[in-house]
Amino acid sequence: MTSSAVATGLLSAIQARTAKAGVIGLGYVGLPLAMSMAKAGFTVTGFDVDPQKITAIAAGESYIEAVSSAVLQAEIAAGRFAATCDFKGLADCDVIAICVPTPLTRQRDPDLSYVENTCRTIAETLRPGQLVVLESTTWPGTTEEVVKPILQKTGLAAGKDFFLGFSPEREDPGNRDFATSTIPKVVAGDGADARELMIAFYGAVVKTVVPVSTTATAEAVKLTENIFRAVNIALVNELKLVYDEMGIDIWEVIDAAKTKPFGYMPFYPGPGLGGHCIPIDPFYLTWKSREFDRPTRFIELAGEVNTAMPYHIVARVAETLDRQAGKALSRSRVLVLGLAYKKNVPDIRESPSLRMMELLKERGADIAYHDPFIAEIPRTREYLDLMGQRSIAFDEATIRSFDLVLVSTDHDAVDYQSIADWAPLIVDTRNIFARRQIVSTNIVKA
Incomplete structure (x- = not known):
């Protein structure tokens, strides 16, 4: 009462x-x-x-x-x-x-x-x-x-x-x-x-x-939920880099590991973190912990790993163009497929796609994007130079005009079989082609 x-x-x-x-x-x-x-x-x-x-x-x-x-x-x-x-x-x-x-x-x-x-x-x-x-x-x-x-x-x-x-x-x-x-x-x-x-x-x-x-407990609950995801995503992103060097497919490893009915929960690698919560919320605790002289090493390391992923992907794009097309990134046209931070939503908050587009531009690539949910890039705090760029048409002539398609977001509405048929080269950060059992020599996982 x-x-x-x-x-x-x-x-x-x-x-x-x-x-x-x-x-x-x-x-x-x-x-x-x-x-x-x-x-x-x-x-x-x-x-x-x-x-x-x-x-x-x-x-x-x-x-x-x-x-x-x-x-x-x-x-x-x-x-x-x-x-x-x-x-x-x-x-x-x-x-x-x-x-x-x-x-x-x-x-x-x-x-x-x-x-x-x-x-x-x-x-x-x-x-x-x-x-x-x-x-x-x-x-x-x-x-x-x-x-x-x-x-x-x-x-x-x-x-x-x-x-x-x-x-x-x-x-x-x-x-x-x-x-x-x-x-x-x-x-x-x-x-x-x-x-x-x-x-x-x-x-x-x-x-x-x-x-x-208490209200502080409730505030801590939300941070804990998102820190859990951020740290585990960082872990699989780091494992992906290590296993790549060993010639091991991280996606196959995860698919096999998740058959264990206890003691394991699958998380999946990607081109980096996006959305308003997971890339941001953990650092609220990192900031507050300084007041108590308590370091948050896991959170900060996870942030470093996840923040570095767009750089790794862009390096993989450059390597793929060099090895398979004999072409420098600075002389190439790259299509970023998917601008949203996750599939099937029109949300670009903190999207790694934006960071990768910026990095590709800095390295001299001619870039464009296609996203069925985002017709035009709106104003953002960090990527003002991308504002106003529009999603290109999805047709054979357009796709073939690019040297490489970088799959950043795996929207369900995209025709991936056509991408595999039309694109000269593909770098897939979401394992979408393997998941749809689409096999082609022009697909490189990243």
Whole structure:
């Protein structure tokens, strides 16, 4: 039972589905979360600084693969969802979820500017009886040490006047086996009342909630999940380089190893890490650990290995052109097949394809890309010179005009048999041709 009248009132509103929810940041995390809240019966307002997103939502057009336009239109028509750039509407929300980016600086330090600015915006209309939840991935202690002080500058006290929680997002773009509502949700509150409110609200939105003792613990859960992947991917990337030198196919090794029914979990090599989470989140813990004089050698080494992979792939491209075509990379045309960081999604955040395109350009290659999900390269922080480049046509004459095709992302929609038939040379970083049992002497694994 909640211990205060303010908490009891909010709990009753959550249980009756009369509590109004707000979601700040309508991207890959925020929009699916808003839809899950609306489907659960809550009236939801989405907030975003990007007017193009608000315009698309008003037209019933989803820009997120995990949310169909039909679902979006249904929730809008039912009056359960609307979106706006006007953050004054936060005053009407009983539960506010923060789903904004937490990138790194160029020095690999956490950039919490989006979170801090969002909290200052919330503080402008903060009132008693609101539950504020951070969902953005960050270092353990952020909710307590960053979010809470900003909100308490209003004179309102956390745990008494308003309530604070953390629940890490677990979205996996392109994964059709799970939706936001079916992925178990880790929740934590700042104090007993906040914890109970978190359990009640998210318990109404998702199938399973997993309460933990503190917000710092919940923050650590998310980092642990992504560090686990980053370290293991780095391991297989390093093994790939070693086994290549020995003439051993890493993909065959993994396929055989994963037949063991215990004590092994398969991870797969690639051209590097992409997405907003795995290349970035581990360094939030690395940064925080300095405060305690504790080195994070595994995390830092994994980062070094994964960051080096695009350089290895470009070197393999140059070697393949030299050995099999007798041509220098600087005089060659290279097609990068797949720009997204993972297959079947239009997401290029931290994509190694962008880094490889940059490296190929630096070495004098004439480059282009084809991606069925990305018609044009948008503005990015690090690759401004690639902005505006468009995906080329997929036809025999075009493919044959390149000296080499570099498979960076293995989208299912691509006709790989035609690539094998048309391309003079192929460097495959995803083992897609072997997986599809396409055999050709012009294919080189990398």
